[in-house]
Amino acid sequence: MPSQQYFVKSVYSLEQLPSIRLPEVVLCGRSNVGKSSFINSLFNKKNLAKTSSTPGKTRSINYYSIDDLFYLVDLPGYGFAKASIEEKKKWQSLISSFLIKSEHIKFVFHLIDCRHNPTELDIQMNKLLVELNLPYIFVLNKVDKIKISDRKKYFNDFKKIFPESVLDENTIFYSSVTKAGKKEVSSLLFESFYNNS
Numbered sequence: 466m467p468s469q470q471y472f473v474k475s476v477y478s479l480e481q482l483p484s485i486r487l488p489e490v491v492l493c494g495r496s497n498v499g500k501s502s503f504i505n506s507l508f509n510k511k512n513l514a515k516t517s518s519t520p521g522k523t524r525s526i527n528y529y530s531i532d533d534l535f536y537l538v539d540l541p542g543y544g545f546a547k548a549s550i551e552e553k554k555k556w557q558s559l560i561s562s563f564l565i566k567s568e569h570i571k572f573v574f575h576l577i578d579c580r581h582n583p584t585e586l587d588i589q590m591n592k593l594l595v596e597l598n599l600p601y602i603f604v605l606n607k608v609d610k611i612k613i614s615d616r617k618k619y620f621n622d623f624k625k626i627f628p629e630s631v632l633d634e635n636t637i638f639y640s641s642v643t644k645a646g647k648k649e650v651s652s653l654l655f656e657s658f659y660n661n662s
Contacts, residue, residue: 468532469530469531469532469533470508470510470513470529470530470531470532470537471513471529471530472513472514472527472528472529473528473529473530473536474527474528475525475526475527475528476525476526476527476528477524477525477526477559478559479559479562479563479566483528483536486569487530487533487534487535487536487569488534488535488536488569488570488571488658489535489536489537489538489567489569489570489571490531490535490536490537490538490571490572490573490574490654490657491538491540491564491570491572491573491574492504492537492538492539492540492573492574492576493540493543493560493573493574493575493576493590494542494543494575494576494577494578494587494590494604494606495542495543495544495576495577495578495584495586495587496541496542496543496544497542497578498542498576498577498578498606498607499576499578499606499607499641500514500539500542500576501514501515501539502514502641503574503576503604503606503639503641504529504537504539505641506641506642506644506647507647507650507651508531513529514527514529514539524541524552524556525541526538526539526540526541526559526563527539531654531658532658534658534659535571535657535658536569538563540560540563541556541559541560543556543557543560543586543590544584544586561593564593564594564597564599565597570599571600571657572599572600572601572602572657573594573599573600573601573602574601574602574604574650575587575590575591575594575601575602575603575604576604576606576639577603577604577605577606577623578606578607579605579606579607579608579610579611579616579619579623579638580607580610580611582622582623582626583623583626583627588626591627601635602635602636602637602650602653603623603627603630603635603636603637604637604639604646604650605619605620605623605636605637605638605639606639606640606641607639607640607641608638608639608640608643608645608646609640609642609643609645616638620632620636620638623636633649637649637650
């Protein structure tokens with residue numbers, strides 16, 4: 466699995482995208498869903514992605530190179546309540562423009578906080594991914610925060626909103642704390658980028 470990962474750059478407009486183009490694995494989700502912790506736990510690096518107790522801190526598209534084989538692309542979190550309307554529109558435009566115009570997206574990890582029901586913004590993001598015909602994996606994050614006995618009920622409710630979800634196939638429970646789901650996510654990356662390298 467990956468041995469070399471490093472931060473490449475922060476992008477605030479599509480004109481700033483890296484000049485070297487590689488396949489892209491995209492992360493999207495609400496501003497407090499834990500994308501930075503997901504990145505750090507997945508690659509066993511504490512500070513690969515900067516974490517913050519303040520939601521909405523990531524306001525750029527952040528590129529990480531993984532073994533120079535592909536980019537992990539962390540999109541700005543959506544739904545940050547304290548952001549101004551103007552800021553929200555700017556981030557939303559950056560996210561949608563990137564997803565529409567990038568020709569290098571291999572698939573998308575859509576992170577959703579499994580302590581709560583998917584929000585309207587989560588549903589809108591999913592609709593955009595479907596409309597753009599982008600392959601996506603639901604990552605139900607922070608599973609360590611809910612009881613094991615509650616997971617089945619949560620997934621059944623989740624499936625009512627997203628009928629296409631299949632547990633352990635396109636839907637993975639994940640925890641940056643316990644590393645639940647890490648094996649499944651790592652296997653997906655390995656099959657996608659390392660089998661033929």
